[in-house]
Amino acid sequence: MAPDRGSRVDSQTTGYRSISSKDDTQEVSQEPGFSGDEDSIAVEEAEARDEAREFLAERADEGQNFTVRGVLVGLVIGVIICFSNMYFGLQTGWVSGMAMPAALIGFAFFKTVARHINYPFTPVENVLVQTVAGALGTMPLGCGFVGVLPALNYLLKPEENGPLVLGTGKLMIWAIGICFFGVFIAVPLRREVLIREKLKFPSGTATALMIGVLHGNEKGAEKQENPMETFRRRSQDMRRSRSMDDQRGHTADGPDTTPEPGTEADRRSDWKAQIKLLIIAFGVSAVYTLASYFVPPLHDLPILGLPLAHNWLWTLNPSPAYIGQGIIMGPATTLHMLLGAVVGWGILSPLAKNKGWAPGPVEDWETGSKGWIVWVSLAIMLADSIVSLGWLVLRPTIQYGPHYIREARERIKSGNYRSLLGLSSASSKGAYTALSATISASQTPDQKPASLPEPDAPPEHLVSNRVVYLGLLASIVLCIGATHIVFASLIPLYATFVAILLALLLSIMGVRALGETDLNPVSGISKLTQLAFALLIPASNPNAIIINLLAGAISESGALQAGDMMQDLKTGHLLGAAPKAQFYGQLIGSFVGAIVSAAVYKLYTSVYTIPGGMFQVPTAYVWIFTARLVTGKGLPDMAWQWALGGGCIFAVLTALRIAGQGTTWQAYLPGGIAVAVGMYNVPSFTLARTCGGLVSWWWSRRGGEEGTVIVLASGLILGEGVVSIVNLGLASLKVPHL
Numbered sequence: 001m002a003p004d005r006g007s008r009v010d011s012q013t014t015g016y017r018s019i020s021s022k023d024d025t026q027e028v029s030q031e032p033g034f035s036g037d038e039d040s041i042a043v044e045e046a047e048a049r050d051e052a053r054e055f056l057a058e059r060a061d062e063g064q065n066f067t068v069r070g071v072l073v074g075l076v077i078g079v080i081i082c083f084s085n086m087y088f089g090l091q092t093g094w095v096s097g098m099a100m101p102a103a104l105i106g107f108a109f110f111k112t113v114a115r116h117i118n119y120p121f122t123p124v125e126n127v128l129v130q131t132v133a134g135a136l137g138t139m140p141l142g143c144g145f146v147g148v149l150p151a152l153n154y155l156l157k158p159e160e161n162g163p164l165v166l167g168t169g170k171l172m173i174w175a176i177g178i179c180f181f182g183v184f185i186a187v188p189l190r191r192e193v194l195i196r197e198k199l200k201f202p203s204g205t206a207t208a209l210m211i212g213v214l215h216g217n218e219k220g221a222e223k224q225e226n227p228m229e230t231f232r233r234r235s236q237d238m239r240r241s242r243s244m245d246d247q248r249g250h251t252a253d254g255p256d257t258t259p260e261p262g263t264e265a266d267r268r269s270d271w272k273a274q275i276k277l278l279i280i281a282f283g284v285s286a287v288y289t290l291a292s293y294f295v296p297p298l299h300d301l302p303i304l305g306l307p308l309a310h311n312w313l314w315t316l317n318p319s320p321a322y323i324g325q326g327i328i329m330g331p332a333t334t335l336h337m338l339l340g341a342v343v344g345w346g347i348l349s350p351l352a353k354n355k356g357w358a359p360g361p362v363e364d365w366e367t368g369s370k371g372w373i374v375w376v377s378l379a380i381m382l383a384d385s386i387v388s389l390g391w392l393v394l395r396p397t398i399q400y401g402p403h404y405i406r407e408a409r410e411r412i413k414s415g416n417y418r419s420l421l422g423l424s425s426a427s428s429k430g431a432y433t434a435l436s437a438t439i440s441a442s443q444t445p446d447q448k449p450a451s452l453p454e455p456d457a458p459p460e461h462l463v464s465n466r467v468v469y470l471g472l473l474a475s476i477v478l479c480i481g482a483t484h485i486v487f488a489s490l491i492p493l494y495a496t497f498v499a500i501l502l503a504l505l506l507s508i509m510g511v512r513a514l515g516e517t518d519l520n521p522v523s524g525i526s527k528l529t530q531l532a533f534a535l536l537i538p539a540s541n542p543n544a545i546i547i548n549l550l551a552g553a554i555s556e557s558g559a560l561q562a563g564d565m566m567q568d569l570k571t572g573h574l575l576g577a578a579p580k581a582q583f584y585g586q587l588i589g590s591f592v593g594a595i596v597s598a599a600v601y602k603l604y605t606s607v608y609t610i611p612g613g614m615f616q617v618p619t620a621y622v623w624i625f626t627a628r629l630v631t632g633k634g635l636p637d638m639a640w641q642w643a644l645g646g647g648c649i650f651a652v653l654t655a656l657r658i659a660g661q662g663t664t665w666q667a668y669l670p671g672g673i674a675v676a677v678g679m680y681n682v683p684s685f686t687l688a689r690t691c692g693g694l695v696s697w698w699w700s701r702r703g704g705e706e707g708t709v710i711v712l713a714s715g716l717i718l719g720e721g722v723v724s725i726v727n728l729g730l731a732s733l734k735v736p737h738l
Contacts, residue, residue: 052455059576060461064125066581069117073109074129074585075592077102078136082593084721085137086600089146090610092685093619093677094325095138097564099207099571100707101278101714102133107214108275123215127577128585130207131568135183135561135589139597141522142182142560142590143175148553149601150620151627152546154610160545161490168602170486175594177482178554181475181500182561183586185507187463189562190569190579195454199515204570210707211575214271274711281715282722285320289723292319293730294738299614300684312349313362313370317684324716326692327699327709334686334693336670340678341686344373348642348679357637365611365621370682372636374625377679379643382531382626383651384672385524391658392509454573461578476500483550491547498536499551502529503558510559511566520563523673526556527626534630548627561590607732618680650675 064070081102085095106129110121140146149171156162166174193199292298302309303316326334349369352358360367365374456462480496506525514520530552537544565586572582604615611617629635629643650672660666678686692713699709 056455056457056576059124060457060578062122062124064119064122064128065461065578066128066584067125070106070125070128071132071585071588073106074102074132074589075136077105077129078133078589078593079596080718080722081133081137082140082596083600083725084718086140086145086597086604087721087724088321088325088717089140089619090150090604090615090617092322092681093146093617093622095141095146096325096328096717097134097138097567098714098718099130099134099203099567100210100710101718102137103127103130103207103211104214104271104274104278104711104714106130106133107211107271111271123211123575124572124577124581126211126215127568127572127575128581130211130571131582131585132589134564134568135586136593136596138560138564139175139179139590139593140601142557143179143594143597144553144557145171145175145597145601146617147556147619147623148549150605150610150617151549151624153605154617155620155624156545161543162546164487164546166486168598171598171602172595173482174486175598176591177479177486178557179561179590179594180587181472181479181503182507182558183565183583183590184468184472184475185504185558186511186562186565186569187468187579187583189508189511189566191456193511193515193566194570194573195456197515198454199512200518201515201567201570202518204567205574206707206710207567208571208574211571213707214274274708277708278711278715278718281320281324281712282719285324285716285719286723288318288320289720289727293727293735296737303687311362312345313682313684314345315682315684316687319688319720320716321720322685322688323692323695324713326689326694327696327713327716329689329693329696331693331697332667333671333674334690336674337678337681337686338690339670340377340675341681341683343675344377344679345683348373348376352638355638357639367636371621371625372639374621374680375629375635375639375643376646377676378527378622378626378629379647380650380672380679381523381622381676382527383647384654384676385521385527387651387654388513388521388658389506389509389524389528392512457573457576457579461580463580463583479554483554487546487550490543491550495533495537495547495551496554499529499533499554500558502532502551503555506555507559507562511562514563514566515570520559521673522556522559522563525559526552526623529555530626531630539631539633544631545624545627545633548631549623552623552626603728607728616682618682622680 059065081096081098084098089095103126106126107121110117110125114121143149149166152162152164153166154163156164194201288298299317299319300309300315301318302314304314308314329337349358349362349372352369352372353362358367358369358372362368363370365371479500480493483491483496484493506528510520510522510525530548533548533551537547541547565583568582568586569579571577572579604610608615611620650670653669654672657666657669657671660669696709700706
């Protein structure tokens with residue numbers, strides 16, 4: 001029997017109170033200076049608000065929000081992404097959630113079997129598919145299999161109580177232990193960042209747009225604007241009107257700025273064309289990957305001449321997957337990475353070699369210039385992270401602090417102490433509270449609220465506070481227990497607890513950064529945790545390096561999971577999916593991903609030499625070098641002087657980038673993280689990614705749709721990621737190269 005696909009919910013029977021148009025209009029129009037045409041806009045917005053509430057209630061009530069078939073398809077897609085991410089993660093440290101291709105593949109599958117299923121595949125079920133797939137696919141990074149664990153397994157020295165060799169069972173226990181608490185962190189943040197502040201979360205928004213296009217154009221009809229889109233558009237009209245002066249914004253004959261429904265849909269490609277493009281890109285990348293197994297020199301083409309290739313490692317890896325990664329990163333990021341490669345491998349590497357600071361072979365991580373320039377890149381990453389994340393903390397304090405202090409004083413005078421903790425209107429079961437009196441964090445304290453917070457799903461479809469609090473507590477206990485089962489007496493109990501506490505705090509900053517910039521600074525968050533633990537754990541502790549690595553891994557895991565969950569929740573909110581269904585889908589994907597990624601990691605490390613030619617695990621070296629840097633161990637000659645200089649330069653540049661947001665000159669200032677990545681990765685990867693960035697630039701210049709080029713990039717990445725499984729089998733069977 002097909003599940004209930006969502007008749008409209010009666011507000012009196014569900015307990016989901018619909019605020020009438022009259023109520024909303026009165027609440028907005030009572031503000032000082034609100035009259036004339038603004039009143040009619042307020043009426044439209046209030047009507048749109050009611051329609052949006054009905055839309056959210058109807059969509060959230062669909063049976064397809066959580067289905068066994070949706071979970072299974074998501075898990076299958078997630079396993080493919082997991083193999084792909086493990087492959088690229090061990091090579092360069094790059095991992096992607098692949099939300100858009102996961103949604104596209106899920107849609108293509110269900111479209112193919114549409115005649116054989118009992119009930120239709122809807123947008124909310126597609127949200128479930130991509131949520132499960134993304135949660136599973138990112139576990140190689142979330143559980144430390146591309147950075148921390150290779151560092152512990154292969155790079156720890158005997159005097160650092162290493163190396164630590166873990167069996168598959170212990171790897172799975174560790175992964176399961178750290179894969180949940182980040183999900184529980186995200187849920188309480190949802191209402192603040194999605195409903196009140198309405199942060200963009202660009203990738204989540206783009207995924208929602210693509211899913212809407214896919215399901216809206218199935219029958220060739222124009223995509224109609226859903227009620228959530230109508231509400232958001234009318235809210236923008238209202239804010240625009242109130243920010244204009246009377247002559248420009250309040251005349252009856254003024255230009256109509258409302259976009260025509262369907263105009264954007266007319267410019268979008270048909271889903272069949274997207275699938276065709278994905279398949280072609282997949283095939284091209286697959287053929288290259290298989291050929292490169294039999295002809296290994298394809299990975300390193302000496303395009304700048306043999307002397308530069310042999311002596312200074314300047315080669316090109318023409319991998320379609322790395323070109324695809326560059327397309328996703330964009331021209332600005334890839335050009336900044338190219339700058340890092342030029343400075344690191346073109347200037348600092350020869351300088352360190354010729355001065356005798358790095359006397360060993362260039363490609364040697366310990367004595368060569370390859371390892372020497374990593375110290376400079378680490379300092380740049382730390383400086384960028386401290387300035388960027390520090391601003392995320394200081395900005396709301398500077399902007400909203402005076403307002404909140406005044407409000408707190410007024411509440412203290414009135415004796416309303418409970419409201420200071422935000423407990424006056426909290427619900428013990430649902431999480432649906434009245435928010436109309438709260439100032440949005442997207443406004444300055446002197447502004448009047450231009451609109452009420454966005455409508456939300458009915459409370460029965462939200463994750464209850466009880467589940468969040470108990471789940472977070474249980475996940476913290478699980479993390480502590482798993483860490484001490486796997487690493488026994490190597491890390492003290494208090495250190496694990498402090499690492500989790502830092503993860504909770506830094507994840508909030510990461511989620512905010514992701515919502516505003518589409519970049520989750522997990523690498524910076526982990527480095528800040530390592531820096532904090534250098535102050536907490538004395539360098540004389542024989543396990544200082546191990547504790548530093550594990551603490552950073554815990555914080556990175558929490559920030560990554562919280563960010564991924566929030567991107568998915570943004571997608572679901574725009575399409576009306578039930579947050580509770582997404583939450584449980586994320587938990588399932590994370591659990592299976594922890595097990596699968598542990599097995600895949602063990603498979604790769606048993607077949608290939610790590611670190612080796614194909615899998616150099618640069619991220620693992622970054623982790624171990626950071627631990628040694630912040631604990632004052634292992635720095636080669638002149639490394640700290642150049643690292644200090646690079647850190648100071650990029651602290652200033654990062655501050656200038658923050659100050660110049662929205663200006664034309666900001667794009668010309670290099671980003672610290674991108675430059676650092678270009679330094680610690682060999683030039684062959686950076687050159688390929690730069691080619692991809694230039695493709696992205698060319699595509700945007702000719703007016704192409706961003707979604708199309710993202711599909712192209714995803715096909716290139718997935719093609720190599722999937723066929724790498726075939727190459728893994730060939731290597732395990734010791735099939736010879738040509």
